[in-house]
Amino acid sequence: MxxxxxxxxxxxxxxxxxxxxxxxxxxxxxxxxxxxxxxxxxxxxxxxxxxxxxxxxGSAARIASNLQDQVAGAQQALDYLERVANQLEALKGELTAKLAGTRNGSRLQLEVHARQLAQTLAGRKKNGGGSVDSNLNYSTRPATQRFRIRGLDIESVRKSAPQTISFSVGSAGGPQMGVNIEPDQSNQQIARALDRALAPMGVHASLDENGELVFTTPEANWSSVKDSIAVSGRGRVTTDEVPANLAPQQWNVSAETGNADALRQSLREVVQALERVHRSQAAASAALQAASAQVADAAPPxxxxxxxxxxxxxxxxxxxxxxxxxxxxxxxxxxxxxxxxxxxxx
Structure with a gap:
């Protein structure tokens, strides 16, 4: 029927x-x-x-639906981050024991934990609620993809000033947005100017922790952005993803090739990742509390x-x-x- x-x-x-x-x-x-x-x-x-x-x-239903999505995303992010934190803690213990030589057979356990963490990180986009990025940072906004445009770094832009740079994003060329770069502008001012020009296209520009130019776009847009950025005078440009800070699949922990320096570097990555995960857990918990408070303060019909x-x-x-x-x-x-x-x- x-x-x-x-x-x-x-x-x-x-x-x-x-x-x-x-x-x-x-x-x-x-x-x-x-x-x-x-x-x-x-x-x-x-x-x-x-x-x-x-x-x-209808209005109340839309508000409830938005809150529901926020709460569901934060809950999923918390579940994912807890799983990552547990695996990082296990790896931290194995790496510490391996370096100290205090546990027999820890090398095999280390390899197992490293593979498990790599698999968990590979499933982030599916299991992280869409709000945990590749470096395990949580945000109430959709996770972003960091990338660089080959040949467009902050020093080359400064040396070519004064100049006007035009950008377009889209398979058919898309709308063009231009930005004027002046010789007396600081690196931060140049980054902000590029950001203003690219923002209408869903792309943002900033300086990373090393003062280098880095671009971001929502992960959902990355597939349509990465091969469709054009710059005036250069045409279609090549984009390179900025790799995640934590890459256990590249660690050197096997019995034949593992060494103390590589293990210490891996341990540093694990400790730094744990700090980011703990900050992200706190941020996701705060988002849940804020949503709950919004529900409590709202006047349902x-x-x-x-x-x-x-x-x-x-x-x-x-x-x-x-x-x-x-x-x-x-x-x-x-x-x-x-x-x-x-x-x-x-």
Whole structure:
């Protein structure tokens, strides 16, 4: 038996998914076009009435949906970061023991833990809630991809001043945005000027911790940005991803080639990564608390909530076939994660 979306007509007795002005939609299975007797028609109409839909305020629903997404993303990020933190702690212990020579067989355990961490980091985009970047930093904004434009560094830009640089992003050239570079501008001023020019295209520019020019774009946009940036006078340019600070797949920890210097460097990377993870955990927890406070301070529409509860109770209290179909159809797509996210708002 299928369900269809049809406007209801006055006096209709066949079950439909209908709508009417200033009223909520009804979820009722469609009837066959074959004729039915009056008893069946009345039963269907009665079931349709009992299967009244949930009604809600549109604005409140949008706010709740946004909060739900924020909470779900922060919860997923916290779960992922906790898993990474546990693996980093295990690696820290194995590396320390290996360097001190205090544990037999620690080399094998070290290799196992390094592979596990590499696999976890490889699944970050899928499991990190979309808000943990490659360096394990958390933000309430979508995670970004850091990259460089080959041949466009801060020194070469300064030496070529005064000049005007135009950028475009897009497979068809896209809109062009220009920026004027003056000889008396500082490195920071040049970076800000480039950032203003690129921002409308979804790309940002800044100076990294070493004072070098680095560009960022949301990870979701990276595939469409990396091969489509053009610079005036150079045409299409080559972009290079900035590698993550933590790369256990490149560590030298095997029995044949491992050495103390490499292990110490790996230990430093692990300790630094742990510090970032702890900061990210604190930031994600703060985001959850802020969302909870926003829910507590918000003024939900009591009439809508009361009506929604009453409507659901009416449908759930009925055990006839039409009501069960209405319930199961309405709950299609409601995942466990969404339910947990909503419960977390309480």
């Amino acid at each position: 299928d369900t269809t979306l049809r406007p209801t007509n006055a006096g209709a007795t066949g079950g439909t998914l209908g709508t009417r002005a200033n009223a909520s939609s009804r979820l009722v299975p469609t009837r066959s076009t074959e004729s039915v007797d009056d008893t069946s028609a009345n039963a269907a109409a009665s079931s349709a009435a009992s299967a009244a839909p949930l009604r809600t305020n 009591p009439p809508d909530m009361t009506i929604a509860v009453e409507d659901f109770n009416k449908v759930a209290a009925s055990t006839d076939y039409e009501s069960l179909i209405a319930l199961t159809s309405a709950l299609v797509g409601v995942s466990r994660d969404r339910v947990l996210a909503l419960l977390g708002l309480r």
